[in-house]
Amino acid sequence: MRHKQLKDIGEFGLIAELKKKFPFSSDVVRSIGDDTAVLKKDRNTYSLFTTDMMVEGVHFKSDDFPRDVGYKAMAVNVSDIAAMGGVPKWAVISLGISPKRSLEDVRELYRGIRKCAVLFGVQVVGGDTVKSSKIVISVSLIGEVKKKEVVFRDGARPGDRIFVTGSLGGSLKSQKHLRFVPRVEEGRLLATKFKPTAMIDISDGLVADLGHILQESGVGADIFKDDIPANKDVSFKQALYDGEDFELLFTLPEKKTKGLGMSKSVQHQFYEIGRIVDQRQGLSLIDGKGKRQPLVVKGYTHF
Amino acid sequence: MRHKQLKDIGEFGLIAELKKKFPFSSDVVRSIGDDTAVLKKDRNTYSLFTTDMMVEGVHFKSDDFPRDVGYKAMAVNVSDIAAMGGVPKWAVISLGISPKRSLEDVRELYRGIRKCAVLFGVQVVGGDTVKSSKIVISVSLIGEVKKKEVVFRDGARPGDRIFVTGSLGGSLKSQKHLRFVPRVEEGRLLATKFKPTAMIDISDGLVADLGHILQESGVGADIFKDDIPANKDVSFKQALYDGEDFELLFTLPEKKTKGLGMSKSVQHQFYEIGRIVDQRQGLSLIDGKGKRQPLVVKGYTHF
Numbered sequence: 001m002r003h004k005q006l007k008d009i010g011e012f013g014l015i016a017e018l019k020k021k022f023p024f025s026s027d028v029v030r031s032i033g034d035d036t037a038v039l040k041k042d043r044n045t046y047s048l049f050t051t052d053m054m055v056e057g058v059h060f061k062s063d064d065f066p067r068d069v070g071y072k073a074m075a076v077n078v079s080d081i082a083a084m085g086g087v088p089k090w091a092v093i094s095l096g097i098s099p100k101r102s103l104e105d106v107r108e109l110y111r112g113i114r115k116c117a118v119l120f121g122v123q124v125v126g127g128d129t130v131k132s133s134k135i136v137i138s139v140s141l142i143g144e145v146k147k148k149e150v151v152f153r154d155g156a157r158p159g160d161r162i163f164v165t166g167s168l169g170g171s172l173k174s175q176k177h178l179r180f181v182p183r184v185e186e187g188r189l190l191a192t193k194f195k196p197t198a199m200i201d202i203s204d205g206l207v208a209d210l211g212h213i214l215q216e217s218g219v220g221a222d223i224f225k226d227d228i229p230a231n232k233d234v235s236f237k238q239a240l241y242d243g244e245d246f247e248l249l250f251t252l253p254e255k256k257t258k259g260l261g262m263s264k265s266v267q268h269q270f271y272e273i274g275r276i277v278d279q280r281q282g283l284s285l286i287d288g289k290g291k292r293q294p295l296v297v298k299g300y301t302h303f
Numbered sequence: 304m305r306h307k308q309l310k311d312i313g314e315f316g317l318i319a320e321l322k323k324k325f326p327f328s329s330d331v332v333r334s335i336g337d338d339t340a341v342l343k344k345d346r347n348t349y350s351l352f353t354t355d356m357m358v359e360g361v362h363f364k365s366d367d368f369p370r371d372v373g374y375k376a377m378a379v380n381v382s383d384i385a386a387m388g389g390v391p392k393w394a395v396i397s398l399g400i401s402p403k404r405s406l407e408d409v410r411e412l413y414r415g416i417r418k419c420a421v422l423f424g425v426q427v428v429g430g431d432t433v434k435s436s437k438i439v440i441s442v443s444l445i446g447e448v449k450k451k452e453v454v455f456r457d458g459a460r461p462g463d464r465i466f467v468t469g470s471l472g473g474s475l476k477s478q479k480h481l482r483f484v485p486r487v488e489e490g491r492l493l494a495t496k497f498k499p500t501a502m503i504d505i506s507d508g509l510v511a512d513l514g515h516i517l518q519e520s521g522v523g524a525d526i527f528k529d530d531i532p533a534n535k536d537v538s539f540k541q542a543l544y545d546g547e548d549f550e551l552l553f554t555l556p557e558k559k560t561k562g563l564g565m566s567k568s569v570q571h572q573f574y575e576i577g578r579i580v581d582q583r584q585g586l587s588l589i590d591g592k593g594k595r596q597p598l599v600v601k602g603y604t605h606f
Contacts (some may be wrong), residue, residue, distance in 0.1 A: 006409050007402035011432050018413060022420070022427045028393070037428035039393055039445075042345060049428060051443055053397035055435045090342055092333070094356035094397075094441040099310035106309050110321060117325070124325045124339035125352060128441075129314050132358045136435065138397040140354055140443030142342075 001186065006010040009153040011158050034153060035083040035200060046150055048143035050080040056135040060178070065151040066105045068178035069137070070112025076203070077141040078120050079246045083201040084152075085191025086145035088122045096132030107136075108278055121183055145191065151250070155197035156217035160190065160276040165262070167240045168206055168271060169234035176231070177244035186268055194260055195252035205241045209249055210283065211297030222293075223274030226288045240285075240295075251276055262300075304386045330340025337456060338386040338503060339446065345588030349453055351446035353383040359438040363481070369408045371481035372440070373415025379506070380444040381423050381485040382549045386504040387455075389448035391425045391487065396442050399435030411413075412440075423487055448494065454553070458500035459520035463554040463579040466563070469572060471509055472537035472545045479534070480547035489551055489571055497563060499553035512552055513586065513601030520554075523584040526598075529591050543588075554579055 006014065029046060031037035034051035052073070056062055060069045074091065083086040093113065097106065117124055122141065165186045171177040179272045183201070190196050198213045206228070214221055230239035252260065260270055274286075283295045306369070309317065323333045333341035339353035355376070358394065359365055362436060363372045377394065384391040396416060420427050425444065468489045474480040486504070493499050501516045517524055533542035557562065563573055577589075588599045 004406040005401060005402065006404050006406055014432055017410075018427075018430075021413070021417060024426050024428070030424055030428070030429055031428040033580065034429075037393065037395065039428070046415075047445075049393060049395055049445065051395040051397045051429065052431045052440070053399055053433050053439070053441060054432055055399050055439070058434045062523060090340065090352060092340065092352055092354040092370065092443055094354045094443075096356055096358050096439060097309065099308065101309050103307040103309055103312060106317065108321075109322070121335070123327050123331055125327070125331055125334040125342070126337075126354065127321075127335065128355045129317055130356050130358055131361045132437075134435075134437075136356070136358070136399060136439045136441075138354070138356060138431075138441035138443075140395055140397075140441075142350075142352065142445070261429065292590060298536075 003045055012040060016148050018136060030152060033195060034081040038084070038150065038164055044147055046086050046145050046147055048081050048086045050077055051138060051140040052076045052080070053136065053138040060282050064178060067112035069135070070109040071116045072178050073137040073139050074113050074122065075115035075180060075182050076124065076246070077139045078184060079201045080114065081143035082182050082184040082187035083248060084143070084145055085149050085187050085199065086143040087188065088120050088141055088143045089118065089140045091139055092123050093124060093137065095126035095127065095129050096136035097129070098133055120166050120182065124165050128158050149191040150203040151191055151196050151199040153198050153200055153213050154216040156213050156219050156251040156276045157253070158198060158219060158276050158278050160197055160247050161257050161272050162221060162223065162249070162251050162274040162276065163270045164202070164206070164208070164229065164249050165296045166245070166247040167229035168202065168245045168247060169231045169238035171242060171244040174231065180246045183248045190250060194252060194256050199248055199250040202247050203243055205243045206222060206249065207240050207267065207283070207295055207297055213215045213249070213251065214283060216301060218279050220277045220279050220283055222284050222286050224275055224286050226255065227273045229271045330602070333455060338383040340396040341387070341453065344447065346357035347449055347450055349385050349431065349448050351384050351448060352391045353380055354441060354443040355379045355383070356439065363523050367481060369411040370415035371453050372438070373412040374419045374480050375439045376442045377416050377419035377425065377487050378483060379549070380442045381425065381487060382504045383448035384444060385485050385487040385490035385587045386502050386551060387446070387448055387488050388449040388452050388502065389446040390491065391423050391444055391446045393443045394420065394425050394427050394442055395428035396427060396440065398430065398432050400432070401436055402434060423485065452494040454494055454499050454502040456501050456503055456516050457519040459516050459522050459554040459579045460500060460556070461579050461581050463490060463500055463556055463577050464523060464560050465513070465526065465552070465579065466573045466575050467505070467509070467532065467550050467552050469548070469550040470532035470534045471505065471550060472534045472541035474545060477534065483549045485549060486551045491506040492571060493553060497555060497559055499555050502551055502553040505550050505552050506546055508546045510543050510598055510600055511553065516554065517586060521582050523580045523582050523586055524579055525587050525589050526576055527589050530574065530576045532574045
C-alpha cells in the first residue's frame with residue numbers, strides 16, 4: 001500500500017485542512033483561503049496581508065529575463081491586493097539564489113521588483129537573501145482598504161452580472177504572465193464606486209476562479225460563450241481554462257451595471273460574460289444558439 | 304575576465320545596495336537592514352514586518368524531522384520580532400514542496416509551524432503552496448510594539464553594558480537551531496522595564512551580530528573572555544563565531560543594570576559579557592589577565 005502523498009489531496013485539499021487546524025481571534029476578518037488575509041487595523045480600516053512564492057523551472061523558465069521574474073514576483077502579490085479592492089503598501093522579499101549567479105542578474109531581478117513597486121506605490125521595507133541552487137522568490141505584501149470598500153469572494157447573489165477586466169488565455173505562451181499590469185486601478189474604481197458583491201483575480205483560470213466565487217458564495221453561474229473575451233491566437237478553451245491572466249473577475253447586482261458602462265475607457269474595460277444563478281443550476285456555458293452545456297470546475301492547480 | 308558574481312559583494316553588500324535603491328516615505332521608520340521593518344501603525348504603535356526563508360540542504364538537512372523544520376521556520380521570524388521588543392501577531396507561509404512528498408511529512412511540517420505559532424500567540428492567516436523539488440519555506444510575520452518600547456540597533460553608547468540571554472555556540476551540532484525558544488518574554492521584559500539602547504538576535508554569531516550593533520551605533524566594545532557563556536562541549540571560538548543561537552544580545556546604560564540582576568530567574572537569565580567603548584577603540588576581547596586582543600568582525604554569512 002502506497003503512503004498518501006501531498007498530490008493525493010492537492011493544494012485545495014491542503015488549504016481546507018489548514019483552515020480547520022489554525023484557529024483565529026476576532027482581529028482576523030478573513031484568513032486562509034481568500035486572495036489575502038484581512039486584519040482589523042483601526043475602526044475604519046483593514047490591513048490586507050498576502051504572500052506568493054515563485055520557483056525557477058516551475059513559475060518561470062531559467063532563461064526568462066531576471067527583470068521580468070522580479071516584476072512578476074511583485075505583480076502577483078499586487079494583484080491579490082487589487083482583488084480585495086485594496087491599495088498595496090509595504091513588501092518584504094525572500095530570495096533564494098546561487099552565490100555564483102552573476103551580480104548583473106541579481107540587480108536585474110531587483111530592478112524588476114522595483115519597477116512594479118514604484119508603479120504601484122509599494123515600499124520594499126525588508127527581506128532575506130539565502131543560498132539556493134534554483135532561484136526561489138517569495139514576496140509578502142501588506143495593503144490597506146477601507147472597511148466599507150473591501151470586496152470578498154462570498155457575496156455573489158443570483159441575478160448578479162459577471163464581468164472580467166480583460167481578455168483571457170495563452171498568458172504563458174505570450175509572456176503576458178511576466179509583464180501584466182495588476183488591476184489595482186480597476187479594483188479601486190470598482191470598490192469605491194460600484195461595490196462588487198464578489199471579486200477575485202484570475203490566476204488559476206476563468207472557470208477555476210469563478211468556481212471559487214461560486215463555492216464561497218453558494219451560487220451557480222451561466223456564462224455566455226460569445227461574450228468571453230479571448231486573447232489573440234487563443235482557443236476558446238484556453239480562454240476558459242488557462243491560468244496566470246491576472247484579470248479581475250467580479251460580480252455586480254444588475255442595477256449597478258449601467259454606471260459601469262459609463263466609466264468604460266481605454267484604461268478601464270469591463271466585459272460582461274454571464275450571470276449568477278441558483279446554486280442548484282451549477283455552472284453552465286451557453287452558446288450563441290442558447291444551447292446549455294454544464295462545465296466542470298477545473299483549471300490550473302499547483303499539484 | 305570573470306563577470307562579477309553575487310558572492311563578490313555578499314549578502315551585506317547586496318543589502319547596502321538595496322537600501323540605497325529603494326526609497327521610503329515617512330510612514331516607514333526602519334526598513335532594509337534592521338531585524339524587522341518598522342512601520343507607523345497609529346499614534347502610539349508601530350507595526351513590525353519581517354521575513355525569513357529556509358532551504359532544504361542549506362538551512363536544514365533532508366533528514367531533519369519536518370516538525371522541527373516547520374517549528375524553526377516560524378521561530379526565526381518570532382525571534383526577529385523579539386529583538387525589537389515586540390509581540391508577534393500574524394503570519395503568512397509560502398511553502399515550496401514536491402507533490403510526491405508524503406502527506407504525513409507535510410502535516411508534520413505544519414504541526415511544527417503551529418506548535419511555535421500557538422506558543423507565541425501567532426495567527427497563521429494565509430500562505431501559498433507551490434511545487435519545488437527541494438523544500439523551501441518562507442514565513443513572513445507581522446508584530447507590534449508600542450512606540451515608546453521599540454528597541455533598534457543604533458542606540459548603544461560608550462559605558463553601556465553588553466548582555467546576552469543565554470549560552471552560545473554549537474547550535475547546529477546540538478540541534479538547538481531547530482528547537483530554540485525565541486526570547487519573546489525576555490525581549491518584552493527588557494523593552495517594557497529596562498529599555499535597552501540596542502538589541503539584536505544572534506543569528507550570524509556573537510561577534511558578527513555585535514558587529515551590527517557597533518556599526519549602526521557608531522561605537523566599539525570590550526568583551527570579557529571569562530564572562531562569555533558557552534554551551535556544553537563547545538569551544539570558546541565557537542561561542543564567539545557560531546550562528547543560529549537566537550539568544551538576544553543587548554546593551555544597557557550602567558545605571559539600569561542593577562534592576563536587571565533583580566529580575567534574574569530560571570526563566571530569565573542575563574549574562575553580562577562586556578561594555579561599549581568609543582568607536583576608535585574598535586572591538587576587543589579581554590582575557591582573565593586583562594590582556595587585550597583585537598577582534599575582526601566576522602561570522603556566519605549566507606554567501
